[in-house]
Amino acid sequence: MTARNIKILVAFRDDSVRAIVVQNLRFRIKDSRDIHEMRSIEDAIEHLEAGREEYGLIVFESRGHSRTLVRAMIELAKNAAVIVCGSDEQVLSDYKGSDVPVVFLPLDLVGDRLSKTVKALETSGKIPLFHENESEYLGIRANLLPTLGVLQANVFMLILDGRYVPILKKGDLVNMDDIRHFIEKVPDQVFYFRRDECGDLLQSKIKRLESALEEIPIDSEKVEDVIAESFGIVRDVVSQIGFTPEAQRVAVNSVMLTIKLLGANPKLRSILNDLKEKEGGYIPSHSIYLGKVACALAHKVGWRSQSTYFKLTLAAFLHDISLKDERMAKVFDLEHFEKSGNGEPEEVREIRIHPARSAEYARQFQEIPSEVEQIVAQHHERPDGSGFPRGLVVRYFTPLSALFVIAQDLIEYSNSTSELSFDAFFEKKEMEYNVGIFRKLARALRTDTTLV
Ligand SMILES: [Fe+2]
Ligand SMILES: [Fe+2]
Known part of the structure; x- marks a missing residue:
């Protein structure tokens, strides 16, 4: 057939x-x-x-x-x-x-x-065979190319009549100047690789991340960039062909590196201050910083194991991975967004289901702790049941999911104020957090405000 x-x-x-x-x-x-x-x-x-x-x-x-x-x-x-x-x-x-x-x-x-x-x-022949990911080519945003170092695959451009023409060769070292004029003409320019070369392409990223993991001392600024670029590449690959083993390795290495950067004693205030100054795409920086903030909160409540940090940071890396548009990642109050008329119904729908979609990506991972999937699936739920997509009430939250939600709230709060005060944040949230695991966490977090 x-x-x-x-x-x-x-x-x-x-x-x-x-x-x-x-x-x-x-x-x-x-x-x-x-x-x-x-x-x-x-x-x-x-x-x-x-x-x-x-x-x-x-x-x-x-x-x-x-x-x-x-x-x-x-x-x-x-x-x-x-x-x-x-x-x-x-x-x-x-x-x-x-x-x-x-x-x-x-x-x-x-x-x-x-x-x-x-x-x-x-x-069994009961349905015709589907096209298995029929396109031979895989798109990747042009501005990510220079981050790949020496190209491990040929690069193509899709021209108007649907043909793919080679523009860069395997072995080429591409820098920003080489592709600037492409990006100037078309801001979201996409280049293509052959699908079967995708593994090779990611190999160089894996190597770069692995060598950064060995580095002592670590050049944090450079490494931050490597992590953000890795995130971009993983997102492009995953949205087209799912979590390949190489894409999983890039993600896991990025997460390990984020944890290494964080050190044994993550300082909440400096992380939040850093976030304010950070430029670049909203999704990459926010997905990486959210992991850091969540780990810093976990540290404060005494959950200091590497496995807890790993779960929180990986969940942060994955939580919005199914969203293509940065604007959508900023929507927390979906009802308000829907009523404001700023989004098409299709966008509202996409936002509503992105936690479930991202959790499904998380599930494609081999040997991933199931809690990661739960954190991702629950990241827009609220303690009073007003969240989405399921409107879960507080008793369904896992402790790590609840902590993750608090971390997001704290980032949102810190973005809205120039005077960051931990106490003011919890005062604002007092009513909402006054239930179940949220109450426990809020109490534990507030007992020690010196770290902020
Ligand atoms: Fe989200
Ligand atoms: Fe998010």
């Missing part, structure tokens, strides 16, 4: 579960517009009844035990393969032993098993 692009219908009520499903499927298709998302099985039935679109795969959530809606979906699916996600496999008992290409997947295992289930449907 040859590969061809198929359309996919996805129907899930919960935004974050739907985001996980879409995330898993996105890597398998050519064009993300080929995934049609719906919020409920009823809407999906109505949509299928209208019959305007033909699908190759339908993935939906069946709530409860009702077989009627499930049967309706499967009948309307025509030739599509169907994956039913739910809590009770019995909803499919009518189809046992039949030829209908329908499989059941427990809803709570969707993130772990969906890709394997789709693969099994492909290899």
Whole structure:
């Protein structure tokens, strides 16, 4: 069977579960517009009844035990393969032993098993093979090129008729002057590498980070730049092909280096002051500084193990990685942003689900502590349940997630004031933090204000 692009219908009520499903499927298709998302099985039935679109795969959530809606979906699916996600496999008992290409997947295992289930449907011939990341080329922002040192891969430019023309050769050393005129003409200029050379390309970054980890003494300013550049490259790679083993190594080394820079006794005030002075892209600097602030807070409450620092710093590195636009990373009050009319509905949606999307990236990591994924998934939740995407209440926060949220609040607060006072911050937050783990953390943090 040859590969061809198929359309996919996805129907899930919960935004974050739907985001996980879409995330898993996105890597398998050519064009993300080929995934049609719906919020409920009823809407999906109505949509299928209208019959305007033909699908190759339908993935939906069946709530409860009702077989009627499930049967309706499967009948309307025509030739599509169907994956039913739910809590009770019995909803499919009518189809046992039949030829209908329908499989059941427990809803709570969707993130772990969906890709394997789709693969099994492909290899059994029940759905056509998807295009496996069909483009041979991988885009990377032009201004990141000079940070790669001697190029480990040929560099191409995409021209108007869709052809990729070589502009720089493997072995070239590129500096900012070489690419300045490209960037001047097109500010978001993107260059391309062949996908199969992506590993080689990241190798030089891995080497640079590894040698910085060995350096004594460490040149902190230079190393900060290396970390920020690494972040940019990882983000570009991950958004296109997911967390490859090399991209994971770049991320982990960047995190280790951040922790090394932080030293044994992280000083909160100097970190926050530093952040104010820092220029550069909002997402890179904020994702790195958030890790530092979170570690400094952890140090204050006595959580001083390397593994705690690692979890917090890696979570910070990953938490906004699924956002493409820096402006979106600055939105904390989504309701206010939505009402202000400053964002398109699509942007509001993207912001709403980015914690779940980023957590899904975190899950692609091998041997990552599960807490990292939780911190990422919960980073926009609030103690009073007013956060997003799930509106979790305080008892669902892990201690590290709560600390991470406080770290973000503190950064936001320090950006809004010239007179940084730890006490004033906690006074402002007193009401909100007066519950569960937030109350405990706020108390522990306030007992020692000397470090600030
Ligand atoms: Fe975020
Ligand atoms: Fe953020």
